[in-house]
Amino acid sequence: xxxRPIALFxxxxxxxxxxxxxxxxxxxxxxxxxxxxxxxxxxxxxxxQRVYSLVLLMAVLVSSCYMExxxxxxxxxxxxxxxxxxxxxxxxxxxxxxxxxxxxxVDGDRAQFVLSLQGVRPLGSDDEEKERKGExxxxxxxxxxxxxxxxxxxxxxxxxxxxxxxxxFTGTLEIPGGARNFGSFDYGQYLHxxxxxxxxxxxxxxxxxxEPLETWFSKYIVFxxxxxxxxxxxxxxxxxxxxxxxxxxxxxxxxxxxEIDADTYGDFSKLGLTxxxxxxxxxxAIYVSGLLFLLSLLRLxxxxxxxxxxxxxxxxxxxxxxxxxxxxxxxxxxxxxYMTRQGLMKDGLNILCLTALIMLWVDPYMLVNxxxxxxxxxxxxxxxFVPLLQPHFDAWPKWLSGxxxxxxxxxxxxxxxxxxxxNQFSLLSFGANFLLVSFISFLILPLGALVLLLVYIWExxxxxxxxxxxxxxQWTFDFVNWLNTFDQFVLIWAKPHFIIVLIYxxxxxxxxxxxxxxxxxxxxxxxxxxxxxxxxxxxQSVQPDVRRKSHTFSFASGFDxxxxxxxxxxxxxxxxxxxxxxxxxxxxxAWPELxxxxxxxxxGYFARKPFTFEKRITLIILAxxxxxxxxxxxxxxxxxxxxxxxFIDVGQGDSILITTPTGKHILVDGxxxxxxxxxxxWKQRRDPYEVGKSLLVPLLKKxxxxxxxxxxxxxxxxxxxxxLKAVFENIPVSKFIxxxxxxxxxxxxxxxxxxxxxxxxxxxxxxxxxxRPDSETILSFIAPEENLLHTSADNAEAISPLPVLxxxxxxxxxxLMEMEEVxxxxxxxxxxxxxxxxxxxxxxxADKKQSTSEISHTNSVNGSNNDGKSKMFPIDVLKxxxxxxxxxxxxxxxxxxxxxxxxxxxxxxxxxxxxxPIVTERLEEHESEVFRTDTMGEIQIRxxxxxxxxxxxxxxxx
Numbered sequence: 006x007x008x009r010p011i012a013l014f015x016x017x018x019x020x021x022x023x024x025x026x027x028x029x030x031x032x033x034x035x036x037x038x039x040x041x042x043x044x045x046x047x048x049x050x051x052x053x054q055r056v057y058s059l060v061l062l063m064a065v066l067v068s069s070c071y072m073e074x075x076x077x078x079x080x081x082x083x084x085x086x087x088x089x090x091x092x093x094x095x096x097x098x099x100x101x102x103x104x105x106x107x108x109x110x111v112d113g114d115r116a117q118f119v120l121s122l123q124g125v126r127p128l129g130s131d132d133e134e135k136e137r138k139g140e141x142x143x144x145x146x147x148x149x150x151x152x153x154x155x156x157x158x159x160x161x162x163x164x165x166x167x168x169x170x171x172x173x174f175t176g177t178l179e180i181p182g183g184a185r186n187f188g189s190f191d192y193g194q195y196l197h198x199x200x201x202x203x204x205x206x207x208x209x210x211x212x213x214x215x216e217p218l219e220t221w222f223s224k225y226i227v228f229x230x231x232x233x234x235x236x237x238x239x240x241x242x243x244x245x246x247x248x249x250x251x252x253x254x255x256x257x258x259x260x261x262x263x264e265i266d267a268d269t270y271g272d273f274s275k276l277g278l279t280x281x282x283x284x285x286x287x288x289x290a291i292y293v294s295g296l297l298f299l300l301s302l303l304r305l306x307x308x309x310x311x312x313x314x315x316x317x318x319x320x321x322x323x324x325x326x327x328x329x330x331x332x333x334x335x336x337x338x339x340x341x342x343y344m345t346r347q348g349l350m351k352d353g354l355n356i357l358c359l360t361a362l363i364m365l366w367v368d369p370y371m372l373v374n375x376x377x378x379x380x381x382x383x384x385x386x387x388x389x390f391v392p393l394l395q396p397h398f399d400a401w402p403k404w405l406s407g408x409x410x411x412x413x414x415x416x417x418x419x420x421x422x423x424x425x426x427x428n429q430f431s432l433l434s435f436g437a438n439f440l441l442v443s444f445i446s447f448l449i450l451p452l453g454a455l456v457l458l459l460v461y462i463w464e465x466x467x468x469x470x471x472x473x474x475x476x477x478x479q480w481t482f483d484f485v486n487w488l489n490t491f492d493q494f495v496l497i498w499a500k501p502h503f504i505i506v507l508i509y510x511x512x513x514x515x516x517x518x519x520x521x522x523x524x525x526x527x528x529x530x531x532x533x534x535x536x537x538x539x540x541x542x543x544x545q546s547v548q549p550d551v552r553r554k555s556h557t558f559s560f561a562s563g564f565d566x567x568x569x570x571x572x573x574x575x576x577x578x579x580x581x582x583x584x585x586x587x588x589x590x591x592x593x594x595a596w597p598e599l600x601x602x603x604x605x606x607x608x609g610y611f612a613r614k615p616f617t618f619e620k621r622i623t624l625i626i627l628a629x630x631x632x633x634x635x636x637x638x639x640x641x642x643x644x645x646x647x648x649x650x651x652f653i654d655v656g657q658g659d660s661i662l663i664t665t666p667t668g669k670h671i672l673v674d675g676x677x678x679x680x681x682x683x684x685x686x687w688k689q690r691r692d693p694y695e696v697g698k699s700l701l702v703p704l705l706k707k708x709x710x711x712x713x714x715x716x717x718x719x720x721x722x723x724x725x726x727x728x729l730k731a732v733f734e735n736i737p738v739s740k741f742i743x744x745x746x747x748x749x750x751x752x753x754x755x756x757x758x759x760x761x762x763x764x765x766x767x768x769x770x771x772x773x774x775x776x777r778p779d780s781e782t783i784l785s786f787i788a789p790e791e792n793l794l795h796t797s798a799d800n801a802e803a804i805s806p807l808p809v810l811x812x813x814x815x816x817x818x819x820x821l822m823e824m825e826e827v828x829x830x831x832x833x834x835x836x837x838x839x840x841x842x843x844x845x846x847x848x849x850x851a852d853k854k855q856s857t858s859e860i861s862h863t864n865s866v867n868g869s870n871n872d873g874k875s876k877m878f879p880i881d882v883l884k885x886x887x888x889x890x891x892x893x894x895x896x897x898x899x900x901x902x903x904x905x906x907x908x909x910x911x912x913x914x915x916x917x918x919x920x921x922p923i924v925t926e927r928l929e930e931h932e933s934e935v936f937r938t939d940t941m942g943e944i945q946i947r948x949x950x951x952x953x954x955x956x957x958x959x960x961x962x963x
Contacts, residue, residue, distance in 0.1 A: 015358035019068070022072045040065060068369075081146060083202070089127075119199075187945070187958055190703075235259055248266065252264040252266050329374050357388070386510075429706055675726060697732055719834065720814060744818050746807060748809065814887065815835065817834050817835040832886040883908070890917070891921040
């Protein structure tokens with residue numbers, strides 16, 4: 006980092022901010038003392054000047070204090086304003102007035118936006134008090150507003166609301182939901198980082214008093230105009246393109262990513278191509294280069310072109326949505342253009358770090374923004390790693406080598422962050438990015454921008470371009486869809502610790518540095534071994550303009566203003582442009598200035614240094630450590646010899662993940678979003694919340710579930726089977742076990758079709774069968790009652806269609822599991838009659854013939870003697886049937902099984918009133934400790950050698 010004081014200062018600032026964000030109290034003090042000690046030792050060994058060392062140490066302290074100060078001030082003022090304690094605010098009806106502070110998003114029957122409160126007053130519970138008009142209490146605080154639209158016409162009303170408009174309405178305050186499962190998305194924490202602490206929910210748009218902004222002197226006017234411009238351009242895209250091309254082009258050209266077809270986005274996401282669908286630094290580079298090219302065609306002077314482009318960059322940043330990556334690229338471009346205009350020397354890495362410091366000073370929480378992290382890490386990584394990789398591709402054609410180096414570097418750099426946040430990486434991502442990034446960025450994107458331009462200039466010319474672009478888009482969609490058919494190349498990774506990510510980057514850097522030295526050592530020497538290379542003549546041989554050029558590159562702009570031939574300034578095409586852009590990144594490598602220069606001009610001079618045996622050994626060791634670390638990380642975090650049963654909180658429904666002591670994974674049920682009645686078409690949302698896709702699949706991936714050895718469906722009700730379709734589509738499954746019946750409900754028909762398409766082996770289980778996933782785990786099925794084979798009378802070997810059964814509770818799959826000397830009973834939604842039937846069969850059970858199949862019949866169900874005489878069979882853990890409904894968990898059932906622990910899976914404030922007080926009282930009478938997902942969130946039970954450990958994400962309210 007020599008010669009880059011800003012970069013080192015930025016690293017120290019981030020260290021302090023990170024410590025303050027992750028720790029607090031005495032833990033923070035201990036961490037800071039350790040960081041300061043290690044940093045001080047490092048700076049001393051590097052012989053850094055005392056004054057600068059002190060500045061760096063102070064950067065750690067000041068940044069941590071700044072983060073702490075920001076966090077302390079980030080509290081809600083509503084309880085104080087309303088004169089109540091914070092616990093009483095949730096559920097309170099209030100009337101508010103304020104200013105719309107964000108774009109209003111209308112999706113189906115919901116409109117949502119951020120409201121900057123200016124006044125609030127509480128409303129009483131009775132109508133007379135609600136009519137009483139008191140004075141508003143002044144307040145300055147942001148809340149997230151959600152308005153449920155009651156009529157179709159209210160969509161148009163809500164779409165007329167804009168930033169800066171004044172509104173007044175009544176609603177109910179609620180606490181934003183936090184993470185209810187270990188590792189799941191925390192919506193409350195996300196809003197907290199936006200300085201938002203409450204949800205305000207209202208009904209009906211017609212009852213909201215709305216006052217449009219009528220002045221141009223408002224802080225919202227710039228964003229208001231930006232929203233209007235984006236909406237206008239989006240409407241033009243919709244007018245000329247058909248779906249799914251319209252949503253795709255809106256995301257690609259304008260940055261309106263929330264209207265991209267969900268299936269298209271999913272296909273791109275699997276291949277690591279979502280960065281193409283969002284406006285990023287690359288788009289800013291193309292925009293800046295295009296502007297400079299157009300201005301050069303207009304024969305403006307270089308200085309004037311730089312000034313005009315500098316002034317226009319903020320407009321593009323606003324128009325594209327102002328994401329952190331775009332803001333980063335915009336600031337860097339403006340800095341680069343300014344320094345170029347002033348004739349100042351500049352360094353890409355220093356500019357990048359200065360940009361990061363500016364953004365972190367404005368908003369310290371930006372540090373944990375995914376877009377911010379990916380943008381800065383990948384950009385800094387490209388500046389450092391591209392020069393290390395370039396020598397290995399010198400023999401390739403220039404147009405190809407630049408693209409290859411950038412693709413490889415970008416993929417290797419983004420890989421740990423991709424698995425850290427998204428827990429999935431496709432090995433085909435390298436090839437997909439290599440083939441599609443340049444194609445889309447330098448052909449589809451410019452053509453899409455040209456379409457928008459011609460719509461306002463000469464509309465007849467638009468149609469053939471739109472047809473051509475749509476044809477290219479369809480080819481892209483088909484190609485991406487075809488690549489996604491190779492599921493074996495998609496790797497699922499558990500979320501790694503952030504320390505592992507840092508170690509990965511360090512190992513990769515030193516590995517590539519050694520590889521570059523090895524490559525240079527093998528290159529032929531241009532000079533004889535007897536020649537000497539005096540330093541002064543070599544420096545004099547380098548022309549001043551060349552030396553200046555090598556140090557005046559702005560990474561974000563993608564434009565070199567010091568080309569020898571100024572007529573060639575502007576936007577280059579395809580791989581040639583990329584190759585030239587990233588070759589210039591050498592100015593940001595980690596070596597001193599002269600070494601960077603000599604690596605291009607005097608490679609033969611440095612080739613005299615041999616690649617020693619010690620370095621060869623070091624290179625091999627680093628490669629082995631890196632590969633071994635990746636292999637261990639891929640295996641997942643399970644503990645050998647320990648079994649885990651996780652009762653996942655899926656709302657009103659069931660989903661249980663069993664992990665055996667050998668790392669086998671079994672999913673019992675998949676939850677499901679319950680809908681009442683047929684929903685009107687106008688109420689349907691573009692990408693509605695679905696338990697399987699939105700919660701279950703991301704959670705399984707985050708826990709490193711590469712494959713489900715079995716999916717057991719207790720019965721075919723929506724709240725148990727609704728989320729499984731997404732599971733089968735996204736995670737490999739070996740076996741599908743069910744009760745052997747079907748329903749005619751559309752969701753279940755789609756599930757079975759997906760299971761068949763994925764070629765998953767299907768099993769029908771009944772009383773007396775068992776499944777052994779490994780030697781430590783046995784699943785013994787005790788319901789449903791054994792059915793006759795579905796055979797026709799004419800042909801005993803012909804299999805008849807599965808029976809249709811609409812009322813599924815009575816036929817639920819019920820099974821006992823023995824794992825690590827701990828017994829579990831999973832009872833689905835079996836009703837009281839089904840429980841009594843099971844008990845009767847146990848009492849009268851006889852030996853059953855042993856089968857040799859994997860899912861087979863067992864001799865006798867534990868709990869009955871061979872003489873048929875019943876005995877009490879106490880178990881350790883009971884999954885209470887039917888979410889604690891009073892129609893299940895009878896007295897006889899509890900008398901027989903005597904569970905030590907009982908788990909009830911039910912949704913928060915569900916409309917059914919589950920669990921019923923009769924059931925919870927009955928469990929307490931039997932001295933069974935009760936765990937509930939509605940009050941405790943996800944519940945995990947870990948077992949080892951007969952010992953049980955329990956934990957829940959929210960804790961018990963008892």
